[in-house]
Amino acid sequence: MSVDVATVKRVAHLARIRVSAAELDGLRSELNAILGFVEQLNEVDVEGVDPMTSVTPMQMRQRPDKVTDGNIAADIVANAPAAQEHYFVVPKVVE
Numbered sequence: 001m002s003v004d005v006a007t008v009k010r011v012a013h014l015a016r017i018r019v020s021a022a023e024l025d026g027l028r029s030e031l032n033a034i035l036g037f038v039e040q041l042n043e044v045d046v047e048g049v050d051p052m053t054s055v056t057p058m059q060m061r062q063r064p065d066k067v068t069d070g071n072i073a074a075d076i077v078a079n080a081p082a083a084q085e086h087y088f089v090v091p092k093v094v095e
Contacts, residue, residue, distance in 0.1 A: 002032055002035075003028055003031045003032050003035065004028070005024050005025070005028055007028075007031075008024050008027050008028045008031060009024065011031070012027070073086040074086065
């Protein structure tokens with residue numbers, strides 16, 4: 001896949017990057033090099049290779065998936081200007 005100058009302008013616009021006309025050709029060749037590398041990666045046979053989260057073998061830390069209220073309701077509303085029974089009290093905004 002080859003990237004043209006119009007595509008470079010569009011990518012720069014989407015990324016909200018200001019690119020001068022002098023930089024367009026350099027960015028075009030950089031994007032083409034990146035896409036060429038990605039095409040090389042597509043040629044690698046990964047059949048039978050398990051997905052990894054890291055290059056070092058390790059288990060991801062997991063916490064038990066149990067629902068709790070956190071037992072910190074009093075701490076959460078402690079700094080609220082007004083609270084009642086562990087709820088925030090706010091002024092009425094609809095009449």
